[in-house]
Amino acid sequence: MAANESPELVDLFTTYTAGPTSIGAHLTRTAAADTADAPLIVATGTDFALYPGGGKPPTVEGFRFSTQGFKELAGVSHLGPALATLVQLREKYAAPGWRADAERLLTQVRRSREANSAELWRDTIAVETYRGREQAIADMADYTFAVTDRFLSAALKDESRFNAAALRTEYLDKGSAEGHGTVNHMMIATFFLTGLDISRRIIHWFGEQEIDWSRAMVVIAGKQGRPTAGVTWNTSSVATMLLGASGYQLPLERLYMAPHAPTFTTPLDADLSKVAALEQPLRQIWSNTRATVELGDLMFPHLPRYAPGRLAVPDITDPSVTEISEMPVIHGPDDWRAMTTRLRMVLEDPRQLLSGSVTDFAVSQLVAADNDPAKVTVPGLDNVTYPTGL
Secondary structure, three states: OOOOOOHHHHHHHHHHHOOOOOHHHHHHHHHHHHOOOOOEEEEOOOEEEEEOOOOOOOEEEEOOOOOOOHHHHHHHHOHHHHHHHHHHHHHOOOOOOHHHHHHHHHHHHHHHHHHOOHHHHHHHHOOHHHOOOHHHHHHHHHHHHHHHHHHHHHHHHOHHHOOHHHHHHHHHOOOOOOOOOOHHHHHHHHHHHHHHHHHHHHHHHHHHHOOOOOOOEEEEEOOOOOOOOOOOHHHOHHHHHHHHHOOOOOOHHHEEEEOOOOOOOOOOOOOOHHHHHOHHHHHHHHHHHHHHHHHHHHHOOOOOOOOOOOOOOOOOOOOOOOOOOOOOOOOOOOOHHHHHHHHHHHHHOOOOOOOOOOHHHHHHHHHHOOOOHHHOOOOOOOOOOOOOOO
16 A cells, blocks of 8 residues: 555445456456357457357357468559558668669569469469459459569669659559559459458358347457557458448447457467457456446436447548548449548558458448359459550
């Protein structure tokens, strides 16, 4: 006890809110026991775990490390930011190592172009969600490799051409005047394809679980992407996938973001012991949050209640809109202004997941198409053509 503390008032404080014997802890344990048979869904940065309740063992479904083609598509989609990074190193920081990095990237681009083919995407990478689109993906990748090679080679010969203005006109937007696909289109397409594949598998998996979504307890635990990202409903692609998997039946007030909650690592060899050990602590986190929420109606029933809901998303069809604080609405697979603005936003807004620029759009299209990716239009792939053999 500190010299300037009152033992009587500190004891009063701890009676309600501190320690395992406090009244608040009693409420948490009681609430957790009351929902012991309700389904608990926990999402980490890599996996979903379903605790069915009633003492039944958990099941786990991975959505990141088990994603075939993720690294290959990411390698292609990252070429835009990679070149922008090199420009930044040269123009802003005058970093002497930019040329070595550019040469190293150019070598890998050429190796990748040699390896790229429709057969690679169909027979080796072999992602079920991409079936029927392998040639289009290969063409998109070939075009991206070609224009990247061209731009880097020119920059290494004459570095004065390696600047922000040239990056935009001669690389990111190159092809728009000719009416074919661009690197900007490619970035949208690759992010969309990744979100489409993960979402299709997760929607299918949750569909097999027969979950009563009205009773589901959901916790999104731990780090999601970069340290500042994915901690709200609107900025978490995991939350977006969960809502879609429920057919948008999951009440938002039953989904809690818990960045400091304990998490598990991706289980190996089907050993779920560490996952099972976290059930009670995670149930208590959800139950404690819920029990506190319910005190509001008990104490202040005649005052306006909090009603969770999605924030209004901005509409940027009006060209006079120059600033936004939330992701703009996408009006369709040809709404390039909205989708490209989202690419800018995921870079500038630290709340956003870098790969989540169009995941919500992919999920909503999948749900509308009864989880059939063949019925979904992939923006930047299905609605544009990429010249090959450059």
